[in-house]
Amino acid sequence: MSGLGELDRPETPGSPGAWDERSRRSLTDVGGDEGGTDESGSRGAGAAASSRDRQSPTRARRSNADPVKALMHRHRELCERAVDPLEIAAGLEAHGVTDRTAARFRHRDVFSLAEEMYARVPRDDDPAPRPADPPAPRVRAAWLVLALLPGVLCAAAVAGLRLTDGRPRLIAAAVGALAVTLALRAALRRGPLSAATRTTGTWTCWLVGYALLGDGLLRTALAGGPDALPDGTADGAWPLTAAPVVALALSCAPAAVCAHLFAARARRKLTSSRGLADFSASVRPLLLGTFALYMGVLTALLTLTGAVLDEPAAHPQALALGALLLLARLLTVHGHAHSATLVLTATAAAEGAALATLFAGRLPGCDFLAVPVEALVAVCGPAGVPAAACGIGALTLLLHASRRLTRASAHAHADAATERPG
Template sequence: MHRHRDLCERAVDPLEIAAGLEAHGVTDRTAARFRHRDVFSLAEEMYARVPRDGDPPPRPTDPPAPRVRIVWIVLALLPGALCAATVAGLRLTDGRPRLIAVVVGALVVTLALRAALRRGPLRAATRTTGTWTCWLVGYALLGDGLLRAALTGGPDGLPDGTAEGPWPVTVAPVLALALACAPAAGSAHLFAVGARRKLSASRGLADFSASVRPLLLGTVALFMCALTVLVALTGAVLAEPAAHPQALTLGALLLLARLLAVHGHTHAPTLVLTAAATVEAAALATLFAGRLPGCGFLAVPVEALVAACGPAVVPTTACGIGALILLVHATRRLTRASAHASMGQPR
């Protein structure tokens, strides 16, 4: 009680104390030393023993007003809608108007995505860098075309926004990822609400972890199903290859990174996103460096890999391994009570 008095006085219910004790390394075995069956039972006694002048204010568990909920739904849909409008402008214009449409479209989509990440279920308490995320999305748009052109001695010009130009552009996976902001927000909301309910119903840390782990895997699977459908639809509408491996691995990587950031874990996502972007950049750099006199050996590994599996192998491998690492990390971090005790309803 003396060691954790500040925690007990700030808590508005025993769940916050249980999560705080877990974060400080208190386990069910530790609770047994104090004649309690688990940390939740110990937290209830600690909460009851703290003197208070009056009844504590109730935790704000009421659902948000419909107007607020509509706001974050609209914000989640906005990046996909604006990206679709940008793609339409890209396909319907030529020359300078096309360049203006691309620049303006990229700007408004970026601003819309930033707004979506600041409100609702995808809102993180701490700021996270988006530099590497922008690189990964940019590679999904331009990287495979540049890699293919570099292998044939190009590129001979800048990208012109078409799949047949000197620097082919793949629009379908990027449009699918923009449209997937809405399923990502919905999946994050369902996970937060479900985890909070299981936290209230659990009677032990092991019980809570065991019940949240399937919820986390189901959340990721639900998003991946939605993204698979969106990738297929955008590929069919735009008459482009669907690029399922690249889009699905990148989508999984971005979703898991955001889920961890939302629940207060930003270090691992930053490292993994940085590593994935670095691998993609290194693959391109080695191809161009191999053109220097005496440096041809630098391009041999990438050339052999692409010859065996195609250009998609670079982003698929980089993002796929990163997503797998974050999934394992999330099953450890997001199944702890301390990751959900302070999570309320999305704004």
Template sequence: MSSGAARGGAGAGSDRSGGAVPRRGGADPVKALLHRHRDLCERAVDPLEIAAGLEALGITDRTAARFRHRDVFSLAEELYARVPRDGASRPHHESVRVPRLGADWILLTLLPGALGAAVLTGLRLTDGQVRLAVALGGLLAVGLVVRAALRRGPLAAEPGTSPWRTGTAARAWTVCLLGYALLGDGLLRVIPAGGPDALPTGAPDDPWTVAFAPVLALTLACAPAAWCAHLLAAGARRRLVGSHGLEDFTSAARPLLLGTFALFLGALTALLALCGAALHEDAHYPQALTLGALLLLARLLTVHHHRHAPALVIGAAAATEAAAPALLLAGRLPGCAFLAAPVRTLVDAWGTASVPALACGTAALTLLVHALRTLTRASAHAPTGVPE
């Protein structure tokens, strides 16, 4: 942000269409704005936080022109300058707070993958009731570790608040998506053959196959997801310093978001290849990559104060996946074969992977478009960001 854009910045008094916007009478509209948003201005440690807060409240560069400022950043500098500071020195905007790396969150993001590998090893070495106990205990342990990983570091929604900001429903839908990644493809294969006759055992010769490789890769991907979230947060804060306006920041933040998203997908692809080779299984790239993309985007939006859209989209994807085996089973009823026809046609043409890839891919694309609109705004990255 240019520090020269002080009160009455260049281009003041005109909106984007070039028309002058005069003050009415002798009133001071900036003073009125300061009165309405005094709490925001007093809490801010620099003008950047005020600019981001104003943007979150719907004040745009066009609105700033009515206050004889060229953009929201210039208006924010005047608001910051007008708030009494009790003689304290003004912090420089070059010292925008950047998230620091911490050994605690680095360790926590590595634990889900390590614990997932340990649980999988236990399943391979046991059978019968012992295997069932290992599976149930392992699922609980991995869930608790993932929950802990969301409490700290870049994947935490906000310091001191609940790590599960998306609510109980979104948590349940996420578990359903992961459950389908583990069991869904196998279920779609056994239903047309008249099954399932029993619960899956995880044995290699079991008709209801279990996809361990993609789920293990997704637990290992907690670490690169946290690193990508850190890179996005740190890069966005630095770009706030050099921005000359809200549009300038958006232009700089968009490639940053796309770059970190692509970096995560690359890391997840490598993990899928590694897990598939180690377990001698199909890596299920379409299903796992689209699911990983969906979960990352949902978490990034949640971390940066946008929670409603991720919960809604994840729920839609999980419901779509659950509908596929439900329709196949419903098609067994007399006179209801037409219910299973769409799923059978899709599976026959593109395989069982088409169902989760289509559901999660569509959902991930929806969230990516939403993220490009919301996570490229200054209000999403400043400490004063306002939740949805």
């Protein structure tokens, strides 16, 4: 599992988290460096500024007289396309401007600096105001229906598997998997779970597939190979753990509702906050509350599906997987797809490596390869492998989200998700 330092690197040169080198130089030229400097550094910076002032006295006078105008010139595109001061504040924060930097432009915080920049942008016509009201009921109903489809179709597919046998069972499995995949893709292309960045779902499919088949495959590997199937599979049917998968599919709708609540309330706090630190402090409990709400709903769904399907609820590994998928999607929706993809890839690789080492341990002289997984299974059972892999991944993303999703730049376009036509 990669560390948080790897997660912090910018995803693309134009992403919200990327540091614009030109903006870094502009802040140094106009407002000074963000961090503190010692006396010698200050004298060096003053000498460099004096040299630039002698070379361009007109520019120096203009910057000293109106530093905000110089900052607006360097962020002209941001100011011109912004539809409200909040977008300018979020954009400035994404480029490294903090409340301390804003003080050097004679403003108490970034929000008041953004308000002046927005008010001073020349406009021929006032832009259409951003809708402050919630989406129309028809729009909200559309993405709610799409979010419900994966759970309904997954439950129908499992019922088809329970009621069929032989070739019809294979056909039902193939049709059900295709229908659930298409429904999930539609749910992720519209509504609060939609993202402008296109991401691959390969690793997500692997993780869900492991939740369905992984425990049976792990028991087979521990027993000695594919020929040593667990009890009750003498007819050739592979053991399936359907309850966690059905619960995860049904939780797609609660996840969409939680993502919508988080984005809407964070947007309101962005409007009412008067500083970046104030905003971060108010959004962090909101993020944790949203996460706890989803986990509570997922726990109830796991209990319900386990009772209906007469299967173990598989709470540890299913809860860890659900937390991992929710946090990965929230980060993707708010512009941090790189970190989500990185952790999902590492988690899937850990599960695959656990199975590979068990089979490789059957080779002569390679018994030591299977020792770590066998020890974990001996203590926690087959569920220990996915629970450990997904749990570590979810904890990593939770720590990362508590830093990234509490920044104003992550919510500059938070309300666009519910209005995106897909």
